[in-house]
Structures are given as structure tokens and as C-alpha cells.
Amino acid sequence: MTRLAYYxxxxxxxxxxxxxxxxxxxxxxxxxxxxxxxxxxxCGTVHSLSTDDVMHHLAPVRNLLRMEELRDAGEVDSxxxxxxCAMCYNTLKRSNTVFNTDSDRRKKIRDNMYKEEKExxxxxxxxxxxxxxxxxxxxxxxxxxVKPLTGLKVAPxxxxxxxxxxxxxxxxxxxxxxxxxxxxxxxxxAVGFAYSQKCCGSYNTVHMKDxxxxxxxxxxxxxxxxxxxxxxxxxPLCEYNxxxxxxxxxxxxxxxxxxxVVYFTQLMALxxxxxxxxxxxxxxxxxxxxxxxxxxxxxx
Amino acid sequence: xxxNNAEYVTIYVMGKKHEVPGDLTIMKAMEYAGHQFTRGxxxxxxxxxxxxxxxxxxxxxxxxxxxxxxxxxxxGMYIAQIPFSPAEKTTYDLDELRPDAxxxxxxxxxxxxxxACNTCTKACPQDxxxxxxxxxxxxGDIEQAAKLSFDCISCGLxxxxxxxxxVPYNVGQLARRLYAxxxxxxxxxxxxxxxxxxxxxxDEGITRMMxxxxxxxxxxxxxxxxDLK
Numbered sequence: 001m002t003r004l005a006y007y008x009x010x011x012x013x014x015x016x017x018x019x020x021x022x023x024x025x026x027x028x029x030x031x032x033x034x035x036x037x038x039x040x041x042x043c044g045t046v047h048s049l050s051t052d053d054v055m056h057h058l059a060p061v062r063n064l065l066r067m068e069e070l071r072d073a074g075e076v077d078s079x080x081x082x083x084x085c086a087m088c089y090n091t092l093k094r095s096n097t098v099f100n101t102d103s104d105r106r107k108k109i110r111d112n113m114y115k116e117e118k119e120x121x122x123x124x125x126x127x128x129x130x131x132x133x134x135x136x137x138x139x140x141x142x143x144x145x146v147k148p149l150t151g152l153k154v155a156p157x158x159x160x161x162x163x164x165x166x167x168x169x170x171x172x173x174x175x176x177x178x179x180x181x182x183x184x185x186x187x188x189x190a191v192g193f194a195y196s197q198k199c200c201g202s203y204n205t206v207h208m209k210d211x212x213x214x215x216x217x218x219x220x221x222x223x224x225x226x227x228x229x230x231x232x233x234x235x236p237l238c239e240y241n242x243x244x245x246x247x248x249x250x251x252x253x254x255x256x257x258x259x260x261v262v263y264f265t266q267l268m269a270l271x272x273x274x275x276x277x278x279x280x281x282x283x284x285x286x287x288x289x290x291x292x293x294x295x296x297x298x299x300x
Numbered sequence: 301x302x303x304n305n306a307e308y309v310t311i312y313v314m315g316k317k318h319e320v321p322g323d324l325t326i327m328k329a330m331e332y333a334g335h336q337f338t339r340g341x342x343x344x345x346x347x348x349x350x351x352x353x354x355x356x357x358x359x360x361x362x363x364x365x366x367x368x369x370x371x372x373x374x375x376g377m378y379i380a381q382i383p384f385s386p387a388e389k390t391t392y393d394l395d396e397l398r399p400d401a402x403x404x405x406x407x408x409x410x411x412x413x414x415x416a417c418n419t420c421t422k423a424c425p426q427d428x429x430x431x432x433x434x435x436x437x438x439x440g441d442i443e444q445a446a447k448l449s450f451d452c453i454s455c456g457l458x459x460x461x462x463x464x465x466x467v468p469y470n471v472g473q474l475a476r477r478l479y480a481x482x483x484x485x486x487x488x489x490x491x492x493x494x495x496x497x498x499x500x501x502x503d504e505g506i507t508r509m510m511x512x513x514x515x516x517x518x519x520x521x522x523x524x525x526x527d528l529k
Contacts (some may be wrong), residue, residue, distance in 0.1 A: 010439035014401045041416040041435035055463070059416035115422055 004132070005067040005081040005124075006034035009043055009088035016085070016236035018283030020263035022086055025278035029144050035076050037066045041154060043088040045096065054108040060095035062111055066119040080086065082132055084265075085183045088234035090161040093126040093168050128162065128170050130178050130234060130264070141185040146273040148187025152295055154267065155191040155228035156180055157219070159238045160199050179232060183262060186271040191228040195219045199263030200241035212241050213248040220249070220259055229291055232264040239263065244285045270297060309375040322467050325351055326379060327368040340383030346370045349453030352382045352425075354460075365423045365457040385456030387467040392474070399478040401440030408471050413464035420458035420468050424452045430458045430468050437471050446473065446479030 012020040027034050044059035067081040083089040099106050100122045110119060130256035148194055156179030163169035163176055171178040176197075180190040198219055201212030220242060223231055233239050243261040250256055262284055269278040270292070276282075281289050306323040311333075327341060342350030351368035358376030368381065390407040397403045405411055411434065414446035420430035433448035449472030459467040480486075496502070509517065 010401070013439045013441065039429075039432055041431065042414065042438060044416070055415050055417060058418070059414075062416050062418070112417065116418065 001031055001033045002034045002078070003076045004034050004078055005070045005076045006036050007040060007043070007063060007067065007081050007083050007088060007092065008036055009085040011236040012086055016239065016263070016283075018280035019084055019236060019239075019263040019265060021280045022185070022263060022269040022278055025274045026144075026265055026268040026272055027129075029272050029274060030133075030140065032132070032136075033071060034082060037070050040066050043085075043091045045087060045091060047091050047094040051105070054105055054112060056097045057098060057105065057109050061099055061120055062113070063092060064096055064099075064124045065118060065127070068120060069118065071124075079123055080127050080132075081137060082127055082129050084129050086128070086159060086161040086236060088189045089126065089128045089170075090168060095128050096122070096124065097168070126279060128234070130162075130182065131170050132273045133182060134178055138181050138185040141182065141268075145186055145271045147271055147297065149183075149267060149271050149297060150187050150295060151265075152188045152292075153191050153227050153229045154183050154188045155193050155226065155231045156183065156196060156225035156264075157200075157223070157231045157233045157238060157242065157261070158197050159233065159235050160197070160202075162234055163197060165201070179234075180237045182268075183232075186267055188267065188271075191223065191226050192228040193223045193228065195222040200235075200238045202237060202241070203243070205237075205241050209245070209248055210252065213245055213252055214247045216242050217249045217253050217256060220246070221253075221256065224257065224259055228259065229295075230259065230288060232267060234264055235260060245288055258286045260284060260286050260291055262288050303437060309373055309377075310420040311373050311376075312378045314377070314380055320373060322373060322375070324373055325369055325479050326355075326366065326371050326377075327351055327375055329373045330368070330379070333442055340368070340381045344369045344393060347453060349455035350383065351459050352385070352455040352460075353379060354382060354457070354514070355379045363461075366433060367425045367455060370425065375466075382456060382460060385459050385467075386457070387459055387470060388529060389467075389470050394477055394481055399440075399442040400480040403478065404440070404442075404445075404471065404474065405423060407474060408466070409452060410466050415464060417463060418460065419463060420466075423457045423461040424514075425455060426453060433470050433472055433475065434466060437475050442475050442478050443483055445475035446483075449473075449475060490526060 008020060024034060040063055042059055043063060044056055048056035070076050071079060072105055081094060094297050099109060158176055163171060163173050166173050183190040185206065195218060199215065201215045205212045231242060233242065239261055246258045250258065266281060282286065293300060306321040308319045309322040311318055311320055311329060313330055313333060313335065320329040320332050324332060327344065340351050342348035346367055346369060352365065353368040353371070354365050356363055356378045357374060392407055414434050416435060418430055418431045420434065421434060425431050428451055429448050433445045436444040436448060452469050452472050454469040456469065458469060462468065
């Protein structure tokens, strides 16, 4: 077992339990123990673009410090911290970059973290679970597959925060292949579509649901036109804005056919044959199980 | 006045200079200087949280907090009392709540403004990891929020320092109530005791105490059984 520091983020403990459950199970199957530190806080949620705003870096930097403490305590084997939520990934990674490249802001961040147990050195590498898989090798992932997802047409939805800005993203900003590579290893058919990186509407879902429903309609409809039967995502907010929002989409666009949206880790858990608790499909709206049963990938 | 051989130190109470014995607590030093507490003093034992105080030491830019009944004065302290911190305390029916993040956010939505700056933790005279329990509440970890906030005495220093204007001690109290009701469950010894009270087991003793003289009460108090389990 390789022990890696793991930053869950708040949403994975509440609305996106299915993302966490499926991830922990698949990691274990692949010989990775994801170690969650006892203390962690909100990632900071949105990276602050304002150069004089130091306060918003305290939360992410404090989390990176917790990861460093895990390593110092000998509880993990690497300087990497694995993230799942695309928002957490983006926020932690960009603050880490600010901390390590901008000495003025680093000093201010440290000044505002006075009188604390330890100082963050900057020596943590923020990665996304997809990167961990790529680093391990798609062959290794393929070896863990006991039930290939043959015949399942899946559209990988990247959204914004996994790929942007350049230097932060986990793959080529314009032509990413990391989720396609994963789908291939799982035996599924990846369906490319033009809107795979179009913004889901993000937090506008709180106060402008109809705008987000229109965006979801365009994205989902585009994927369906290309032949997709399902979408995968790596972001709880994207999942919410494309999945549960479909009841709103149906009201505005009567011709719309609903389409399941799941976390990439849930399809991994399915292909690895890890059972219901690991796939955790009960947490998804719309329910992906009827489709998977039709495809012969899930027992009745 | 009792004789005091301690070295004298200079403190400033709301800007006014006083020479006081250096081994007194802030509260006793203020009384020594002639102040009489009508608010901002309670148990005098560090348990009730009534005597929140802020101070700065000469030559330091740091604003610090303490309980006046616990903190010993230091030379050059500028002191001000915060006997009451205005706070929005929401009302709720515990029977209708669920122990999760949504409940915490419904009653204290300002929780989501937490920047994890840790100012609350640094302000806490009880050395509680305040920010950590605020963050635990935010992600619905009610058990951790309840356990981390257990020693809170609601003095209010965290609330007056929080840049996000959160009132952590009310958040912690809600978490502890949710934890007690839904996660830890009722304690059998409390249920047993309530039954005994209802059956009138203690009526006679209470009546006897209510009629007792001051001397008899002192005798009872000084020889009471202390259960430190």
C-alpha cells in the first residue's frame, strides 16, 4: 500500500458522499491508502484573483500545512496531497503556487498565521486523483477491471477548474485526454462533444437556477447528440448543475431526455466490481442504474 | 486591607493609570484600584465566562484576550472589559432538527464566511481550537464540533474578534445540543435521576436546605461529597 495524504473537502462529506465512497474503495483496490488528516478546513472555495487579498489564502495554505504535518509524522509516503473536488484542487494548487512564487504575499500569509504550531514550508504538491491514476499507469487501472464497461457510451465533462488556468490544469487546456484515457482503461467508449469544457454555471445555481438550467440543457443536449448515454465529472458543483438540475431543464425544454451524470470514480468502482456501497449510485439524480441494467453492467 | 508584599505594577483601566500589586488577577487589581463590578464578574473561578477582557501590553501591537478572574496583571497592560457581546442567538426546536451541515448553515449562515484565519482560536482564553470546530460545523461533522467546543464558557471573545462576524460559541452550543440528542443519545444516569426527582426522592432534602441557617449551609457545603469521576 502506498500511503498518500488526502484532502476531502466539505462537499465530499455532505452532498458528494458518493464521490468519496467510490474513490476510497477504488484507491484501496489499486493499492493506495488515502490518509485524511485529523484536522482540515474548507479549501477556501474560490481562488482570489486580487493580489492584495491575502486573507483568502489562509484557508488553503493552512490545509497544505496539515498535509505537511502528516508527512512529518511519517503517516504518508509522499509530498503529494490527493484531491477529488475540482474546486478544492484548483484553490489549493493556486494558493500553493502563490505561496511558492510570490515572496511578498508569502510573508504576509505567514504574518497572518502567527503564534501557530508550525509554519508551512511550501513543500507539498497538490494533485488530483486523476493525475494519481495517470502517474500509476492506465495499464494498472486496466488490470483492476473485472467487468469492462463494454458498450457504454460516456461523455467526459471537464468543466473549468480541472484544466484552467494553464499551469494549474491537470491536462492540456484545449485538448484534454485524461478522462478519455480512463474510460478506455475501463472498457467504455468515450464520446467527445463540443461543450465538454463549457462552464456549468457554477454558483449561479443559488440565485439564477433558470440560467443554469439553460446551460445544462445546452451541455447535456450536445453530449446526447454525439451519442452519449451518460456523463462523468470530477466536480460536485458540476454534478449538481448537470444532474439534479435536470428536473428544471425538463420544465423549460419539454423535448429534453434526461441523462445520468456520475463521478468518474463511480464507473471505476463498477468496472472494478466493488459492489453497491462503492458505486454508491443511490446518491445520483437522475438514477443511472436503469441504464446500467439495460446495458447488462448492473445486476437486476 | 491585607498586607501585600508583591512588587507593584502599572496598569491602565480604560486609559486611567493605576499602581497595583503585581500578583493580582485583572479582576482583583481593578477592585484594588476602586472599581466595583456590577456586570462582567460571576463565578471568579474561570468557569462562567462573564469577565471577558481585552488588553494590549506596552510596546506590543497584539490585542489579546483573557478572563479577568484568571489572568494575572502585567506591567504596562491597557485593559478594557467586555462584559457582554451582542450576538444573534437563534431559536430552534431541537426535536425538529437534523444533525447535519444544513442545520448549522440554516441557523448560522454566516458560518460559510469563515476564512480559517484562526483569529478566534488565538482569542480563546480556554485554549479551544475554535476555528477547527467552526470548520467541523461547516462540513456537518457535528461530533467533532461538539467535542472540540466542549470546554467553551461563552465568554464571547471569539465573537468580537471574528472578521467574518461569526458567533462561534452559539454555533458550538447548537452542535453540542445536536450531538447530545441525535448522536450520543440520552445518558441513562440522567434519565434515572429525572425519574428519582419526579418520584420526590429529593423533596425532603431540598426542603431541609431551604430552611437551613447560613452556618448549617456552610457546614453542608464544606463537607459535601465531590464526585470527580
